[in-house]
Amino acid sequence: MEKNLLGTHVITQIGILVHDIEKTSQAYADFFGVANPGWSITGAVDVAETEYRGERSEARAKLAFFNMGSLQLELIEPDEHPSTWREYLDEHGEGPHHIAFGVEGMKDIVTTLARNEMPLLQKGEYTGGRYAYIDTLEPLKIIVELLERDKKK
Amino acid sequence: MEKNLLGTHVITQIGILVHDIEKTSQAYADFFGVANPGWSITGAVDVAETEYRGERSEARAKLAFFNMGSLQLELIEPDEHPSTWREYLDEHGEGPHHIAFGVEGMKDIVTTLARNEMPLLQKGEYTGGRYAYIDTLEPLKIIVELLERDKKK
Numbered sequence: 001m002e003k004n005l006l007g008t009h010v011i012t013q014i015g016i017l018v019h020d021i022e023k024t025s026q027a028y029a030d031f032f033g034v035a036n037p038g039w040s041i042t043g044a045v046d047v048a049e050t051e052y053r054g055e056r057s058e059a060r061a062k063l064a065f066f067n068m069g070s071l072q073l074e075l076i077e078p079d080e081h082p083s084t085w086r087e088y089l090d091e092h093g094e095g096p097h098h099i100a101f102g103v104e105g106m107k108d109i110v111t112t113l114a115r116n117e118m119p120l121l122q123k124g125e126y127t128g129g130r131y132a133y134i135d136t137l138e139p140l141k142i143i144v145e146l147l148e149r150d151k152k153k
Numbered sequence: 154m155e156k157n158l159l160g161t162h163v164i165t166q167i168g169i170l171v172h173d174i175e176k177t178s179q180a181y182a183d184f185f186g187v188a189n190p191g192w193s194i195t196g197a198v199d200v201a202e203t204e205y206r207g208e209r210s211e212a213r214a215k216l217a218f219f220n221m222g223s224l225q226l227e228l229i230e231p232d233e234h235p236s237t238w239r240e241y242l243d244e245h246g247e248g249p250h251h252i253a254f255g256v257e258g259m260k261d262i263v264t265t266l267a268r269n270e271m272p273l274l275q276k277g278e279y280t281g282g283r284y285a286y287i288d289t290l291e292p293l294k295i296i297v298e299l300l301e302r303d304k305k306k
Contacts, residue, residue, distance in 0.1 A: 004186025010222030014167065014252070016294050027292035033157025069163030070223040094294040096249035099167070139180035141169050141247040 005112055006101050006146070013072040013100035015145065017089045021077035024094075025064045028075070032066070039064040039077075043126060050124040052082050057122075059083035074100075084122045084133050084143065098133060100145035106132055109146060118144075158265055159254050159299070166225040166253035168298065170242040174230035177247075178217045181228070185219070192217040192230075196279060203277040205235050210275075212236035227253075237274045237286050237296065251286060253298040259285055262299060271297075 018024040021039050029036040039062045042048055050057045059081035066073040076097065078085035088097050103109055110120050110132050121133040121143065129149040136144045171177040174192050182189040192215045195201055203210045212234035219226040229250065231238035241250050256262055263273050263285050274286040274296065282302040289297045 003183075006185070008222070009185035009187055009219075011167070011224060011226070014164070014249075018294055024292070024294060030156075031289070031293060032159070032162035034162055066162075069161070071164060073164070092245065092248075095245075096167075096295060136184070139177070140184060141171055141177060142249060 005109060006103050006144075007105075008101050008103065010101065011071055011099045012102050012147065013074055013098075013145070014096060015074045015076055015098040015100065016095060017085060017092075017097045018075050018077050018094050019089070021062045021064055021075050024075055028066055028073070032068075034066065037064055037066060039075075042124065048124040048126065050083070050122070052084065052122045054120075055082075057082050059086065061085050072100075088143070096142065098143040098145045100131075100147050103146045103148055106130065106146050106148040110134070158262060159256050160258075161254050161256065163254065164224055164252045165255050165300065166227055166251075166298070167249060168227040168229055168251040168253065169248060170238060170245075170250045171228050171230050171247050172242070174215045174217055174228050177228055181219055181226070185221075187219065190217055190219060192228075195277065201277040201279065203236075203275070205237065205275045207273075208235075210235050212239065214238050241296070249295065251296040251298045253284075253300050256299045256301055259283065259299050259301040263287070 025036050041062050042060045045056060045058050050059055052059060060079050062077040064075040076085050078089060113134050114120055119135050121135050123132040129147060132146045134144045178189050194215050195213045198209060198211050203212055205212060213232050215230040217228040229238050231242060266287050267273055272288050274288050276285040282300060285299045287297045
């Protein structure tokens with residue numbers, strides 16, 4: 001595989017799956033003495049164009065973001081629809097799900113990774129950009145998320 | 154609990170448990186296009202003074218450190234002796250084990266956390282400092298590691 005396909009090795013985010021985002025957000029706020037950031041919900045499928053394992057999915061998740069100095073810590077409470085979040089939570093229980101990297105040219109990167117036995121798990125759009133979760137569990141022991149921001153016009 | 158007991162909320166390290174540190178180190182080096190850092194082994198019990206759940210333990214681990222820009226990524230291959238590494242790897246399989254924070258006054262912090270139902274899991278010494286793993290799984294869904302450097306003389 002081409003070296004440094006992502007064009008970066010800077011981790012920008014750790015994603016942690018939880019059953020109860022309000023409870024765990026408050027625990028983080030208390031433990032680290034920071035403000036509880038509250039949570040938002042990912043877009044509905046017609047906006048987010050969510051795809052999980054190649055199929056359109058109604059899945060949504062509640063998200064809470066903490067600035068941990070070096071990077072963002074993201075808490076994720078998924079709904080019951082099919083997603084990497086729900087699947088991983090059901091199989092592994094609460095805990096870390098992914099590390100994220102900011103990239104440019106996501107589509108080409110996803111294609112090349114898939115050719116190298118690291119298939120796309122899930123993708124979707126959000127205001128200002130898009131994400132893709134890659135199945136890197138076998139080589140890296142954690143899922144990699146790619147984040148691409150819209151180009152400013 | 155007192156707010157911000159650690160005196161920081163900056164994550165300095167993510168620790169990931171693996172079965173084969175040489176294989177996974179090479180996978181990280183290949184994926185991110187960085188040098189394979191090789192591995193080192195933690196000190197023997199008479200040097201490291203390793204304690205796991207309040208008892209002296211012979212446990213050691215092979216460690217490999219990658220600089221991921223924002224923080225360090227640590228791969229950990231534990232031996233078979235009792236440790237949080239071995240226990241967590243046996244129960245959860247390969248994957249993330251802890252997030253780490255640099256602290257001062259570790260002993261007092263550990264005591265206060267234990268009083269607040271976050272007991273010490275494991276501690277040990279290494280050249281230049283010491284570490285303590287805290288059982289924060291219930292509130293934070295991940296283990297917290299405290300790292301304290303020796304004061305320069």
